[in-house]
Amino acid sequence: MEDVQAVRGYLERSGWLEGIREVRFLAAGEYNENHYVRASGGEYVLRINHGSQLGLGREQIGYEFSVLSAVAPSGVTPRPYRVDPWPEGLSGGTLLMDYLPGRPLDYSHDLERAARILARVHALPPDDGLIRQDRAVLDIVAESEGLLDRYPDHPRPEMRDRLLAYRDDVLTLNERSRDFLASEPPVMVNTEVNSGNFIMSHMDGRHGKGDFLVDWEKAVVSTRHQDLGHFLAPTTTLWKTDTQLDREQREAFLSAYRRELLLLGAAAPDMDALREGSAILERTILLRALSWSHMAYCEYTRAERAIRNADTLAKIRQYLDNAECFLTWKE
Structure with missing residues (x-):
């Protein structure tokens, strides 16, 4: 974790902002830390990167x-202002962006507002400069296999064997669904839409003005x-809460998503397609989530992370101890 004075010193040297009045630690995830900055021009976040899930190294922050x-x-996303992959005096690349006040998503009240956020992003034309995953299931399977292979001496080898067996189920599902998935037009996706990455306005208006999705x-x-x-996916909803969505909630979320696409004049799959596609990827993402947990268990217990979070380790253990509940799904 960076010292606040080091962060302030960097900002003063960079010349990015004038009249810096306050710098304080805001929050940290698994691969980044964020600092709140108040200056004469407004409120900002300085994001400092410590790793890349995409294998981009120092190019991660620029991406x-x-x-x-x-x-x-x-x-519905923070506006970026400046980026520096090699900041003097700091240990990782930096990104200056908007500070967005609000609260985390509440699954009991905010499902339709979250659906509108995703629809607004998905309605945009894809950017040619971004990484493409044209074979989403196979790409996620490959990523999961890499996570499972990272520590051959893992203390829980039986979990690796179970996840590899589940991988075979996912590959079978992908083969049956190949034509359906190939027919879907690509969009820009966040891929990490847990409740903590949503910032919801304290003004609970009908249109959710001031609702955002961060961590891209x-x-x-x-x-x-x-x-x-x-x-x-339950591994998402349970990450920061004790929520598992029931059938009615899932349907309300997908219906709100489709309505927003139609309001925006964007292509909107029918409800059957939304149900089928989300179910296929949910099952695939469960593989990735548990494979990451399996890998991260080693990193946390061997103190190999720059950022360590006791709550995350507790959640990792919970997921691994209850993996069979996640992996046993019905056709």
Whole structure:
């Protein structure tokens, strides 16, 4: 974690902002930390990167800047201002963007508002400069296999074997669904739509003005069902809450998503297609979520992370101990 004084010193040297009045630590995820900055021109976030889930190394922060620039017309993402892959005095690349006040998503009240956010992003034309995942299921399977292979001496080898067996189920599902997925037009997807990455306005108006989706480090151009399936997956809803969505909630979310697309004049799949596609990707994303948990268990217990979070380790253990509940799904 960077010292606040080091962050302030960097900002003063960079000349990005005038009249810096306050710098304080805001929050940290698994691969980034964020600092709140108040200056004469307004409120900002300085994001400092410590790793890349996309394998981009020091190019990661520049890629996120490009993603934020591409999705900015949606009006539901933070505006980026500056980027520096090699900041003097700091240990990772930096990105300056809007500070967005609000609260995390509440699954009991905000499902339709979250659906509108995703629809506004998905309605945009894909940016040619972003990474493409044209074979979403196979790409996620490959990523999961890489995570499972990272630590051959893992202390829980039985879990690796179970996840590899589930991988075979996912590959069978993909083969049966290949034509359906190939027919879906690609869109820009966030791929990490957990409740903490939504910032909801404290003004609970009907149209959710001031609602946003942040943390675009892992965004790609792919099927919309990556975001829809990820949003609905129990490993997502349970990440920061104790919520699992029931059938009625899932239907309300997908219906609101489709309505917003139609209001925007964008292509809108019918409800059967939304149900089918989100179910396929949800099952695939469960593989990735548990494979990541399996890998991260080693990193956390061996102290190999720059950012360590006790709550995350507890959640990782919970997922691994209850993996069979996630992996046993019915046709």
